[in-house]
Amino acid sequence: MRVAVVGVGYVGLTTAACLAHLGHDVTAADLDPQRIATLSKGEIPILEDGLPQLVHDGLAARRLQFVLGAQHAVPGADVVFLCVQTPQGDDGAADLTYVESVVREIAPVLTPATIVVNKSTVPVGTTRRVQQWLSEYGASTDVRVASNPEFLREGQAVRDFLNPDRIVIGCEDPATAVRVSELYRDLRSPVLVTDAASAEMIKYASNAFLATKISFINAIANLCEAVDADVREVALGMGYDPRIGFEFLHPGPGYGGSCFPKDTAALLHTARQSGYDFGLLDGVVAVNRQQHDRIVDKVRDALGGTLTDRPIGMWGLTFKADTDDLRDSPAIAVARRLLDEGARVCAFDPAAGEQAATRVDGLALALDPYDAATDADVVVLMTEWDEFRWLDFGRVHDAMRVPAIVDARNLLDPAALRRRGFAYLGVGRR
Secondary structure, three states, X not given: OEEEEEOOOHHHHHHHHHHHHOOOXXXXXXXXXXXXXXXXXXXXXXXXXXXXHHHHHHXXXXXXXXXXXHHHOOOXXXXXXXXXXXXXXOOOOEOOHXXXXXXXXXXXXXXXXXXXXXXXXXXXXXXXXXXXXXXXXXXXXXXXEEXXXXXXXXXXXXXXXXXXXXXXXXXXXXXXXXXXXXXXXXXXXXXXXXXXXXXXXXHHHHHHHHHHHHHHHHHHHHHHHHHOOXXXXXXXXXXXXXXXXXXXXXXXXXXXXXXXXXXXXXXXXXXXXXOOOOHHHHHHHHHHHHHHHHHHHHHHHHOOOOOOOOEEEEEOOOOOOOOOOOOOOHHHHHHHHHHHOOOEEEEEOOOOHHHHHHHOOOOEEOOOHHHHHXXXXXXXXXXXXXXXXXXXXXXXXXXXXXXXXXXXXXXXXXXXXXXXXXXXXXXXXX
């Protein structure tokens, strides 16, 4: 099929490259000339395993091309994916300004019978609004709109796209659903066809539930500390129950990234607009905010009660490992709190250090993990990069002024570190 993808951010670029890999002819568009020029040369601006090779292969096979401006991508397309950003507003609602702007741009040049697909995470009711906007801005009356939410994890997006747990298609017209499903005919996955509102809610409900699991295990970890239990053993015992499972039962500094914070806020906004008091999800968000403070408290405790003018090393800045994404990163939140209380923070991240320096005033950047630890009174491990597990901790010990580690990800072996002379604090561990 002939496919246009509008927006080549994280979701759009993965969608375009993977659909080209599946044999479709894909034209991807964006408003950023530099990004289009970079992608046209096969250079990828984000860290994502497998994506550079797919883009290279798509360009080489002439199944993938990048153009400037949506109006140059959509004429002749059978399906147009909208993959533009929907940023969070001050009230928590998702801002659809970019979606409407693209619809206004493409409506007059859409080929009759084109299907426009919302791929971005959008509020319930957006499919209907896009259909109305298309009509208002001059699209043919037989242009249809569907919801096909993405379920991509950063660092594993290509794998998730090509091996999905499920494919959700929401629309009112069965023939439209069949045409969208044909895009994925080579993938072995359950396909759920439902109404548009339910499809949109599935994405929000899924992310809110995962955020709930994270906040729940963090709350359990906090309670474990109070009663001298070990949260890792507790999570293991819980996870063997197939109704619960092991996924997302890893305590830490809280969730972050581009999805969970924004999507929980948007779902709470929808609940308020609908007159429903979603107290459960309010609690999930509150626990997540409190977890940042608890990590700061652990650092303060490791330093004997004061942060003022204390040298602190930080390992990891991205919101999770295997990505360069700093959006709503717990590490950034904790770094800011430490700096606000007068600490001196020197951080190292394998993928996103330079970006972080522009976002956090006063944050010093280290050349490597050992540099971050040099002369520090404590090191706080904030992101679960695997390389931190295999450091030479004898070298770390000798580099530090005071050998103390706050492991906000429970990545390290407490017994081994204590044998080396470290003071160790984890999350929910005895």
